Amino acid sequence: MKNFTRIALSVLFILMAAAMVFAGGEAEEEVVAYPTQEIEAVITWGAGGLTDNIARNFLPLLEEQLGGSKIYVQNKEGASGAIGSQYVMGKPADGYTLLVTTTESCGTWNVMGISDMDVTDFQPIIMMSSLTPTCYVSADAPWNTVEELIADAKARPGKIISGFAGPGSLGHVSALLFSKYSGADFNIVPFGGGAAVVAALLGGHVDVAFNPLISVMENYKAGKVKLLATFSNEKILDEVPALGAQVPSFQPVMPYGVMVMILVHKDTPESIVNILTDAASKACADPRWKEFADKVYIEIMGQTGDEFWEVVNNWKPTTTWLLYDAGVATKSPADFGIPRN
Amino acid sequence: MGAKIEKTFTGGNALFGEALKSAMDLNVLLLTALGSLSGVLIGALPGLSVTMATALLVSLTFSWSMEYAMAMIIGVYCGGVFGGSISAVLLNIPGAPGAICTGFDGYPLARQGKAAMALGLARIGSFIGGLIGVFFLAAFAPPISVIALKFGPFEYLGLITLGLITIGNLSEGSFLKAILAGLFGLLLSTVGMDPVYGIPRFTFGSMNLLSGIGLIPSLIGFFGLSEVIVQMRTPSHQHKAIDQLGKVLPKLKTFLKMIPLIIRSSILGAWIGALPGVGGTIASFLAYDSAKKTVKHPSAPFGEGAYEGVVAPEVANNAMIGGAMIPLLTLGIPGDAVTAVMMGAFIVHGMQPGPLMMVNSQNFFWFIIILLVLANFLFLFLGLLVTKYFPKVLSVRPETLMPIVSVLCFVGAYAIRNSVFDIVIMVVAGLVGYFFKLIKFPVGPVVIGLVLGGMADGEMRRVSMISEGDILGMLFSRPIALVIFAFALLQILDQVPGFRSGRKKMVNRVFSLFRQRKKNEKPN
Incomplete structure (x- = not known):
């Protein structure tokens, strides 16, 4: 009997622990x-990670603009951010x-x-920044320009190996x-x-x-890799050509990159969205944000409201159709009303 | 001692002096000590992982100076890897995947009343392994990183195959059961988005399963919660409270005998740590496996409390730290999950690790090395307190101890990704683990299968894509991979009755022929 009480108490304790974890942070x-x-x-x-780093540098600036309400950060990763x-x-x-995200x-x-x-399904606050991909090869590779690389790839179809990080990632789409x-x-x-x-x-x-x-700059400065082009129409680094300027067929889809942005629940009252958007725009214009962006080679964006949607609507067709045509995406973008561009 | 070694390597130059000066700050010392101690505790608490702790520290130390932030983070890293062995030894619940093997012999030792000894061995082993790892980092970082880069998908697949082969050797009891459990783990590892096309497999429409079955939650469940259930179902008069704790230090003779093992295990650990993308867990599997195969007269049979079985994985585990820092500091490529987080910390503090760091900020490189050495010494001494008092846990009655452990299981499973679903995984793994224990199946191979399966999946696909299907043809053009696979094949064939002795005879005959010829040549 004594044993039973003990076990029962232990079980109760476990359940309480579980309840405590499940009930965390629901204050309304x-x-x-x-x-x-x-x-x-x-x-x-x-x-x-990189996104985490960008967010953790931006949020303190936003916190300042919002006038002292503490912003605390939680990472909830998995399923591509879903x-x-x-x-x-x-x-x-x-x-x-x-x-x-x-x-x-x-x-x-x-x-x-x-x-x-x-x-x-969310309400946009701001597009903080964009990460531009770069096309690079090893320092001892035979190609010095994108044209040389493309010409060689055309001469030997399927023989040049191109690497990327994970399905659906920026590198993959690039x-x-x-x-x-x-x-x-x-x-x-x-x-x-x-x-x-x-x-x-390497x-x-x-x-x-x-x-x-950012992920290749150190190896570039050390002369271990050659940057052939950045995915843009205008030069981002003085010494690296822009892909759009170098090969005209790329122009319509440049600049290409991944945007880091802040969103809120769709039904958030307009007044609150406005306060947040305002504060975020000011944070985006903060010189410290520029300083950080230069350090990690990201582009400052700053689009809000309609401009935000414009960027998204330009980005989506290019990306989703590329993924679909390559057999990576299982569902056709057409099913979701995304036109082919 | 460690600092002196490095000094000779730089020829005592100014950069090293500068680094030493910034390390001599009292705050740096205190923060490293605080880091080491909390690392040991975090590692020791089942469920709380070093990766999680470092990730938290990155945000906590956001506004600190970089020296202070690094001191704390490196302290936690070094202390935490050792700390994982404590719960493995005392409770049979490894605090981290790398400590799974430590429990194979550590837990039996604790049951025999030699818990303090087991922890003492783990502590000294971790310390020596840690220092040898740092030595490799200090002395050979650039050349090692060059060789590590030669490891591509083929070579990684070979290493993972070697790791998978150890499964049969990594658990006591039935070989068949171990293999079946390992296969179960491999099967679990296929759940989630596939690594090439991102196609959901076995997710049954659940978004949570897209990222697969989390390693840490399953580790906590399979080892932690299942053990809690086992203990709670054992009638309390059957529990033996262990009061005698035994000596903390082994005899010098026992220790000297282990030196070759320590050196082998630390080289293995440092080397595997230096390979970006493998992670230290395999290092401890391989070290334990090779100890079991090469140590002829262990202090007790492996699996029943062999000192060698505790020392080998712990040495490898901590040597891995120095190794994992090599690709981070020389190439800007993290070697494991913790160094990946650490890289984020570097960037936050305006430091970009990479090939240029060795050129432009060499003082920072030495600063990191000094911190690593310092952290190793600190956990050696602070760990003494731990090894002295932690074994008292064994005399706590299970009815008191197990509920606390189960709380930690829940908290740990949730905290790794702030995900309630991970708690579900932990509980299910705990129930399955309990069932496994009922039917006398080992749970270790399940977790090993889960660790290695995901990696094997990706590397196998890459190999077949790069070779365009002609895997064998490509294999013969890659000598390193060929050697690794040949070694793996040998390991399998050695299990065939008669093969091993036949092989030894062959080798001896060839050698004796050689010797005879030499003898014959001499008179001439």
Whole structure:
């Protein structure tokens, strides 16, 4: 009997522990003025990664503009950001839960068959920045320009190995885009992450790769890789040509990149959205944001409202159709009303 | 001692002095100590992982100076990897995947009343392994990184194959059961988006399953919660409270005998750590496996409390740290999950790790090395407290201890990704693990299968894509991969009755022929 009581108590204790975990952080309050309490920012990518880094540098500036309400950061990664986004969707539409995510995730869920949610299911606050991919090869590779690389790839179809990080990622779409608009046939091989691609290229396991500038800059400065072009129409770095300027067939789809943005629940009251948008725009104009952006080679964006949607609507058709045509996306963008561009 | 070694390598130049000066700050010392101690505790608590702790530290130390932030993070990293062994030894619940093997012999030792000894061995092993790893980092970082880059998908697949082969050797009891459990783990690893096209497999429409079955939640469930259930179902009069804790230090003779093993295991650990994309977990599997195969007269049979079985994986585990820093500091490519987070911390503080760091900020490179050495010494001493008092946990009655452990299981499973679904995975894994224990199936191979399966999947697909299907043809053009696969094949063939002795005879005959010829040549 004594034993039974003990076991029963233990079980009770476990259940209480479980309950405590499940019940965490559900405080709700009617809002009159905004913000009056702590704001939760949900980052849909893992801690320590590039998106996380960008978010953690931007949010303190936003916090300052909002006048002292603390913003605390949570990483909820998984399923291309759909897990964190779903979490935000389940929260009250009061502006106290911000979603920090990338176009790379919420712009492709539909066609990748990951989720029925879409970026349009949220209310935009701001597009903070964009990561531009670059096309690079090893320092001892025979190609010195994109033209040489494309010509060689046309001469030996499927023989040049192009590496990218993970299905649906920026590198993947860049690799697909590069193949399609150059008209050359590459053997496109996926790797486990951005860093793994750089390692594979340095070790000579792939011939050409596509990564955001920041992940290759150090190796570029050390003379270990050659940057052939950035995915833009105008030069981003003085000494690296813009892909659009170099090869005209790329012009219509440049600049291409992944945008980091802040969204809130769709039903958030307009007054709150306006306060947030205002504060975020000011934070975006902060010189410290520029300083950080230069340091990690990202472009400052700053679009809000209609301009925000314009950027998304330009980005989506290019990306989703590339993924669909390559057999990566399982559902046709046409099913979601995305026109081919 | 460690600092002196490095000094000779730089010829005592100014950069090293500068680094030493910034490390001699009292705050740096205190923060490293605080980091080491909390690392040991975090590692020791089942469920709380070092990766999670470093990720939290990155945001906590956001506004600190970089020196202070690094001191704390490196302290946690070094202390935490050792700490994982504590719960493996005392409770049979590894605090991290790398400590799974430590429990194979550590837990039996604790049951025999030698918990303090097991922890003492783990602590000294971790310390020596850690220092040897740092030595490799300090002395050979650039050349090692060059060789590590030669490892592509083929070579990784070979290493993973080697890791998979160890499954049969990594658990006591039935070989067949171990293999079946390993296959179950491999099957679990296929759940989620596939690594090439991102196509959902076995997700049954659940968004949560898209990212696969989390390794840490399943580790906590299979080892932690299942153990809680086992203990709670054991009638309390059958529990033996263990009061005698044994000596903390082994005899010098026992220790000296292990030196070759320590050196082998640390080289293995440092080397595998230096390979970006493999991670330290395999290092401890391979070290334990090779210890089991090469140590002829262990202090007790492996699996029943062999000192060697505790030392080998712990040495490899901590040597891995120095190794994992090599690609991070020389190429800007993190070697494992913790260094990936650490890289984020560097960038936050305006430091971009990469090939230029060795040229432009060499003082920073040395600063990191000094911190690593410092952290190793600190956990050696602070760990003494731990090894002295933690074993008292064993005399706590299970009715008191197990509920606490189960709370930690829940908290740990949730905290790794702030995900309630991970708690569900943990609970299911706990129930399955309990069932496995009922039918006497080992749970270790399940987790090993889960760790290696995901990697094997990706590398296998890459290999077939790069070789355009002609895998064998390509294999013969890659000597390193060929050697690794040949070695793996040998490991399998050695299990065939008669093969091993036949092979040894062959080798001996060839050698004796050679010797005879030499003898014959001499008189001339």
